[in-house]
Amino acid sequence: MAVLLRKTETKGKTEALEVVESARETVWAAPSFVADLFLGQFRSALLFPYPEQDPEDRCIGDAFCAKVAAFLKANLDADEVDRTGDLPKSVIDGLVQLGCFGMKIPKEYGGLGFSQTNYDRAIALIASHCASTAVWLSAHQSIGVPQPLKLFGTPEQKQKYLPKLAAGAISAFALTEPDVGSDPAKMTTMATPVDNGAAYLLNGEKLWCTNGPVADYLVVVARTPSIVEHGREKKQLTAFIVEKTMPGFEIVRRCDFMGIRGIQNALIRLTNVRVPKENVLWGPGLGLKLALTTLNTGRLTLPASCIGGAKRCLEICRRWANERVQWGQPIGRHEAIGVRLARMAANTFAMEAVTWYACALVDRGGADIRLEAAMAKMFSSEALWELVNDAMQIKGGRGYETAQSLKARGESPDPIERIMRDSRINTIFEGSSEIMRLFIAREALDPHLKVAGELFNPKAPLAVRLQSAWRMLKFYARWYPRQWFYNPRARTPGVPWALRGHLRFVRRASHRLARAIVHAMGRYGPGLERRQMVLWRAVDIGTDLFAMSAAVSRSARMLSRHPGDSTPQMLADHFCREARRRIRANFRQFFSATDRRAVKAASRFLDGDMAWLEEGIVR
Ligand SMILES: Cc1cc2nc3c(=O)[nH]c(=O)nc-3n(C[C@H](O)[C@H](O)[C@H](O)COP(=O)(O)OP(=O)(O)OC[C@H]3O[C@@H](n4cnc5c(N)ncnc54)[C@H](O)[C@@H]3O)c2cc1C
Structure with missing residues (x-):
């Protein structure tokens, strides 16, 4: 039974990977600062000077x-x-x-x-x-x-x-299903061609569709008949524009959540909804690619909304930490609260630095923003969650009290409680933090997989693997030694003296990161895909390096505009110091043995061997 389960699991995983892999954008037609960082290259011209809005x-x-x-x-x-x-x-x-x-x-x-x-x-x-x-x-x-x-x-x-x-018609996007969260390969909503391909009949259920109950038009992703490629079945996901007036379209129920309670979100049922072929978006089989490509820029909205939430918390906390006096002084002057305030301000500065940079790249064109946007989303949503937690602590009991209750007592109705509930979803939807890390890791490994991928593919013929080994030898003989040297005197023009050390750190650490990735590939081979914590650390280091660089660049730009104001430099410096601590810790435990122990413990836990821990609760 266990063997059968493992086989099913492996098949499901392979299928999931194949579906996502076939929807990937495989070409890097334009440069990316972040992609280069993972290769040990600090391409300052891509980020310095910090782009300004026209x-x-x-x-x-x-x-x-x-x-x-x-x-x-x-x-x-x-x-x-x-x-x-x-x-x-x-x-x-x-x-x-x-x-x-x-x-x-x-x-x-x-x-x-x-x-x-x-x-x-x-x-x-x-x-x-x-x-x-x-x-x-x-x-x-x-x-x-x-x-x-x-x-x-x-x-x-x-x-x-x-x-x-x-003009006000409302739209929505429906991909998720009860069994399809992060894994689109399990999609069951079917789109069956009828009338010689003139239309499709859509059947299935779509879960958590935001705007669903009020939408006039929806993008619905559904399975169209599979095709056979190289003798193997290939699942096809296709995107359709569905109109709410089409017969068979039904809102089953509105879903309610912990936060963002004002949204309209629904479970939708499609029963023989006839959609003309003219409503296919892009083309049959391109539905997931469309969704992923749309999200490349689409997910930049999320860090922007995180910035809004963070700024609101800053405004509330600055006021409160000055006003509230305990133990003889305003709470903001106590060191423990001051440290939280500094972290909140520095992280907000960094969130803005990465997000406005990614936005500027979209506006300017000529850059590939896949990694920058994914990092902006992941970094900002996690930073906001930490920041709201700090804000809650700083406001104490008043942070936990609802705005309505505060108002009723005649106090300032600061909605930290609501902001906390509202912000929790950000690390889950539009690509959960885990899926963002997998995505970033996949793209970061791409140049190496292009060189050496076939060597690790057990299904590849021997000749192909030998060819790959030769290609790999040629590439790494030149590339790898370069990762041990960096030019400590390399300068990035316009960066104030006080922040130059941080950029030297980024240059050095990007080489170290590139080496660590190659070491991980050598150590685990194809098994690296299962070593998520190793990949996570690589991604987290890369993200911090990107955020450091963006923060330094933004502060240099602000300083050049307002030479008398040293606060942006202060924030960038503080962010970089904290980031360096995280990066060092991640390098130290890059191949930590604790991961395997944790996996073993989790496995025993899942098998129910620790069910005794759950005793003593009301079931
Ligand atoms: C308020 C709200 C609004 C939404 N709006 C929309 C919408 O408009 N349209 C739409 O299509 N969807 C929408 N969604 C769905 C949302 O995008 C999904 O919740 C999200 O994709 C995650 O799917 P899931 O919740 O089923 O989690 P699952 O995929 O079941 O994952 C559960 C956990 O496991 C982790 N996990 C999954 N796979 C892996 C892996 N391979 N490795 C490591 N960890 C993994 C996940 O990160 C997560 O932490 C919405 C959801 C909510 C709650």
Whole structure:
């Protein structure tokens, strides 16, 4: 039985890998600062000087954000939305009128045609006031119909849908199913071609579809008939535009959550929903690739909304830590609270540094932002969670009390309790932290797999493996020795003296990281894929190196604009010092034996051998 289970598990894993692998973008057509870091190259020209928003574009963003802020302040009570679970219709109408539902839709289709930076600035602002509202807008245009339509739609599809979406028709994205969370290979929603391929009949259930209950149009990913490639069945996932008025489309129930309670989210059932072939997005079999490519930029909305939440916490904590006096002084002047405040401020600075950099790359073009965007999402969502925890501690009992209760007692209704509930989801949806790490690790290993991958493929013929071994020898004979040397005198122009040491650290550590990755490949071979903690450490080191570089670059840029203000430098310096501690710790335990012990303990735990630990509870 156990053997059978393991075989099924292995088959499921292989299938999952194959499906995701076939949807990967395999080509690196444009440069990436992060991809190079993993190869031991610090390409300063890709990040220095820190890109600034075009002044004209900035003016557009400033004016829009000012209008939205005034509207939100006057019309949207975020705690009321949290309490009732409803975003009032008047607010939605007002947001439509302001153009919020068309921020990412090109002007020719009636949208605002915003740059990525302005769109993210607006989302950060809105999230600082009401995270639920930010999720409404993000589900609509970061992953909903407009973005994939813009990227992959036909002119007819764009003409048909984009003007309606800019005018307030709401959209959603439906990939997840009860058995499909992080593993799209298990998708069971079927799209069966009918009428000689003129249409498809969609059948299945889609879970947790944000905006689902209110959406007019949805991108639905479903399985179309498999094809046979090299004698093997290949699963096909295809994306469709589904309209809510199509017969057979049903909202089964609205789902409720711990936080972001104002979103509309549903379990959806599709029963023989007839979708014309004209509504296929991009092409049959390209559904997952479409979803992943859309998310490359789409997931940049999430770090922006994390920035909004973080800034709100900073504002609350600065006020409170000055005002609240305990043991003879304001609590912010006690060292333990001061350390938390400094970390919160430095992490917010770094979150902005990575996020606005990634946005600038999207606007400027000519760069591959896959890794930068994934890191911005993972880093910011985790940093926000830590930051909210700090904010909760700093506000003490008042952090734990609801805003409504605080208000009723006549105190400032600071919604730390709500922000904590609202922010927890960020490390789970739009690619959980684990899936982000797997994704980043896969892309970081890509150059090595291209050189040596076949050598580790037990199914590859001997001749191919020998060829791969020869290619590998040639590559590593030149590349590997270079990873032991770095130029300590290399300078990045414009970086203040006080931060140069941090960049030297990044240069040196990127070589060490590149070596560690190759050592891991040599040590575990194809088994490296199962050594998640080794991969995690590589990813975490890479992420911290990226965040350090971005923070230094941003502070150098700010210093050049305002030479009298040393605070950005202070924040970058503090962030880098903390990051260096984490990086050193990760290198020290890169191949830690504790991982294997933990896996063994977890295995005994899963087998029920430790069920005695669960005694003494109410079942
Ligand atoms: C509020 C909310 C809104 C959402 N909105 C949408 C939406 O609009 N459209 C949509 O399609 N989906 C949506 N989702 C679904 C969301 O994207 C999924 O929750 C997410 O993909 C994770 O899937 P899961 O919850 O089933 O977790 P699972 O995939 O079951 O994973 C459970 C845990 O295991 C980890 N894990 C899984 N695989 C691995 C692995 N190989 N290695 C290590 N760890 C692993 C995961 O990271 C996670 O921690 C939403 C979910 C929520 C809660």
